[in-house]
Amino acid sequence: MLNRKNITIKDIARLSGVSAGTVDRVLHGRGRVSDDALKKVNKVLEEIDYKPNLIARTLGSNKTYRIAALIPDPQQDPYWAQSQAGIKKAENEWAHYNVQVEPFPFNLYDKSSLKEVAEAVFNAKPDGILIAPIFYNEILPFFELFEADNIPYVFFNTNIQEANSLSFIGQNLYQSGRVGAELMHLGRYNSGTVAILHINEDIHNSVHLLEKERGFREYFKERSNSVFEIKTLNLGNPEDSSFGNQLSGILQDPALKGIFVTTSKGTYIAASYLEKNKKQDIMLVGYDMLEENLQYLRSGIINFLINQNPKRQAFLGINYLAENLVFKRRVLATDLLPLEVITRENLPSYLDSGIH
Amino acid sequence: MLNRKNITIKDIARLSGVSAGTVDRVLHGRGRVSDDALKKVNKVLEEIDYKPNLIARTLGSNKTYRIAALIPDPQQDPYWAQSQAGIKKAENEWAHYNVQVEPFPFNLYDKSSLKEVAEAVFNAKPDGILIAPIFYNEILPFFELFEADNIPYVFFNTNIQEANSLSFIGQNLYQSGRVGAELMHLGRYNSGTVAILHINEDIHNSVHLLEKERGFREYFKERSNSVFEIKTLNLGNPEDSSFGNQLSGILQDPALKGIFVTTSKGTYIAASYLEKNKKQDIMLVGYDMLEENLQYLRSGIINFLINQNPKRQAFLGINYLAENLVFKRRVLATDLLPLEVITRENLPSYLDSGIH
DNA sequence: GTGAAAGCGCTAACAA
DNA sequence: TTGTTAGCGCTTTCAC
Numbered sequence: 001m002l003n004r005k006n007i008t009i010k011d012i013a014r015l016s017g018v019s020a021g022t023v024d025r026v027l028h029g030r031g032r033v034s035d036d037a038l039k040k041v042n043k044v045l046e047e048i049d050y051k052p053n054l055i056a057r058t059l060g061s062n063k064t065y066r067i068a069a070l071i072p073d074p075q076q077d078p079y080w081a082q083s084q085a086g087i088k089k090a091e092n093e094w095a096h097y098n099v100q101v102e103p104f105p106f107n108l109y110d111k112s113s114l115k116e117v118a119e120a121v122f123n124a125k126p127d128g129i130l131i132a133p134i135f136y137n138e139i140l141p142f143f144e145l146f147e148a149d150n151i152p153y154v155f156f157n158t159n160i161q162e163a164n165s166l167s168f169i170g171q172n173l174y175q176s177g178r179v180g181a182e183l184m185h186l187g188r189y190n191s192g193t194v195a196i197l198h199i200n201e202d203i204h205n206s207v208h209l210l211e212k213e214r215g216f217r218e219y220f221k222e223r224s225n226s227v228f229e230i231k232t233l234n235l236g237n238p239e240d241s242s243f244g245n246q247l248s249g250i251l252q253d254p255a256l257k258g259i260f261v262t263t264s265k266g267t268y269i270a271a272s273y274l275e276k277n278k279k280q281d282i283m284l285v286g287y288d289m290l291e292e293n294l295q296y297l298r299s300g301i302i303n304f305l306i307n308q309n310p311k312r313q314a315f316l317g318i319n320y321l322a323e324n325l326v327f328k329r330r331v332l333a334t335d336l337l338p339l340e341v342i343t344r345e346n347l348p349s350y351l352d353s354g355i356h
Numbered sequence: 357m358l359n360r361k362n363i364t365i366k367d368i369a370r371l372s373g374v375s376a377g378t379v380d381r382v383l384h385g386r387g388r389v390s391d392d393a394l395k396k397v398n399k400v401l402e403e404i405d406y407k408p409n410l411i412a413r414t415l416g417s418n419k420t421y422r423i424a425a426l427i428p429d430p431q432q433d434p435y436w437a438q439s440q441a442g443i444k445k446a447e448n449e450w451a452h453y454n455v456q457v458e459p460f461p462f463n464l465y466d467k468s469s470l471k472e473v474a475e476a477v478f479n480a481k482p483d484g485i486l487i488a489p490i491f492y493n494e495i496l497p498f499f500e501l502f503e504a505d506n507i508p509y510v511f512f513n514t515n516i517q518e519a520n521s522l523s524f525i526g527q528n529l530y531q532s533g534r535v536g537a538e539l540m541h542l543g544r545y546n547s548g549t550v551a552i553l554h555i556n557e558d559i560h561n562s563v564h565l566l567e568k569e570r571g572f573r574e575y576f577k578e579r580s581n582s583v584f585e586i587k588t589l590n591l592g593n594p595e596d597s598s599f600g601n602q603l604s605g606i607l608q609d610p611a612l613k614g615i616f617v618t619t620s621k622g623t624y625i626a627a628s629y630l631e632k633n634k635k636q637d638i639m640l641v642g643y644d645m646l647e648e649n650l651q652y653l654r655s656g657i658i659n660f661l662i663n664q665n666p667k668r669q670a671f672l673g674i675n676y677l678a679e680n681l682v683f684k685r686r687v688l689a690t691d692l693l694p695l696e697v698i699t700r701e702n703l704p705s706y707l708d709s710g711i712h
Numbered sequence: 713g714t715g716a717a718a719g720c721g722c723t724a725a726c727a728a
Numbered sequence: 729t730t731g732t733t734a735g736c737g738c739t740t741t742c743a744c
Contacts, residue, residue, distance in 0.1 A: 008722085009721065009723095019730065019732075020722080020723095020732095021731060021732075024724085032730095033730085037730080053720085053722070054722095055452055055721080055722090056720070056721035057721080058736090059409075059411050059415050059721080059722075059736045060721070060722035060736055061722075061723050061736080062724095062735080062737095172705060172708075175702075179699065181701075182700065182702075219701070335709065336705060337709050339705040340702075341696075341697045343539075343697065344538065345531065345535045345538040345575070346535045346538075346695040346696075346697060348528075349535075349692060349694045350694045352528075352692050364736095365738065365739095366738095375716075376715085376737090376738080376739095377714070377716080377717095377739090377740085377741095378713080378714060378715075381713090381714090384739095387713080388714095389714085390713055393713080393714080409737050409738070410738095411737080412720090412737035412738045412739090413737080413738055413739075415720050415722090415737080415738075415739090416719080416738035416739040418719080418721095418739080419739095
């Protein structure tokens, strides 16, 4: 266990015949440095393996970083509540490094709200921004503003390719649909009807849902030996009067063998209808570990949940921003999280482990 | 975004009318402090919410921590190679805090090797120890020694209840067997023979394997509607001449519908036999994302892998030790990781994500 | 027992 | 353009 002493700025200063202050200036490109000094320092830097002591750096600079979190109001949806939990967790872990996170919640059901709140974020001049950019048109104009101010921003949940985000954390939606199909395919049936349900009170993520549908359909297209008929149903707000009728309608189809629900809230809504109609033998595959979904998973109404891991997504989002700010570290451009399959039997292990 | 300045040791010193040094002595119980001073400081501490600045602490103390990692030789087994990868990852992350990890590999196939290496660990007087305590009798006597030296140790992979380890990271093996059974149950069959295969060249973990078997059997016992006959087969070293015969033997059973293999290496060995014998329709459920297993998962020979996540187990083990040493943080006593289900379709997402 | 003071490695303000 | 200096908050040594 050799304990080679680390190289410090002082060492570099001594070796290159300048002062620590000058070395600091060279290292950070701040301030005017003479060509001569620059050369001398760079020469030394090339020869040795200098790793700045980040602990000392944060202590010395004594700076606090403020991150703004622009996400849908957690109170409006359990899915987004989990995101918020991830943000809180990350904030706790970074508190040592003087990183603070301020939430800027917007109304999930009112696009203009995103605009207003984004405006507020911009005015707050944070050091970094975490965004769930679910309303494309509303958020788009702000990216230029953020970039003009040199404020790094990270996306999670939804990606916007055209923007210059520091990184994106989410899942491969197409592949997610394929996993849904695979799980459905595991059931005992090889023919009949399978329904894809978009229960979509928040219309924002229709692109999301279509990607999942595409993956789902393509999986079956590749398998000629299974002769499912795949139907898509777009259901709107569960409060609407037509909603119940439509849903009950398809449940009457005697050929119906399985349902793939593309949203997390939709999953337990569909489950409740299955239960009400005593449809025990229909495979139900849906999304996310919402409390309601877990109940139905335990009771066997839901067969599989695909975990989109909203908590971890947001957690990683803050992490990436913080690492970039504190450690000036270049971070992953795209982080696609694993498509976790939750079943009745492995559910307890997911709940027990501290990760989720 | 209120920026309440943090309370420092100086503040406490001023408020209680003593010096910073004395406050430090009180906080850490080091050194002799007069009753009077003790009272004054404690009074202030009770009234305010003091959170030590851990960054400053590590910088100030300028101490380096050495962690010894006592694990099977990674070169002998791909499973343990993954553990080592986790250790390396953790070491990198903690390098800032002057935490170093030194590997102490022992021979997986020679119990006495563990003894020797443990001896070497003890002599190295590390600040913390990560152990995969797979040979019970050999490692047991060392715990007293470690404790006498006040060296915290953390288990992963295998737990030893009687020892006073700081924590244990692993999985619930019984539940893991249940998940295996559940996945098997998802197949298209409801009757026939299902084989549990213990392919166990390293006899050490027989307890492990029996726990998995127990879970597997109990799952089916709870379901009277499925009439599988469950057979257990203990196979030894794949190099042995009898091995191939035994394995081929059960594959001849026309009633055989599925195989549950309880070890990671055993999984691809069983898969290779299925492939050789062109047994396409037999469900194969096994363990871990070894490269060989992934091939068979992709080609459809293996249906499911349960991920024991050796990399993450070891990673967390170092994390827990480091947090305990650096931050004096009390850590989770038992961390049972999620029982991740890997399928052909979600595999890419597991490989892409940086976690695994 | 206790306070003063130096130091951890880096940053940043200030003279020069 | 540069070196010096005074911190950041805590630990640790060393007189008293």
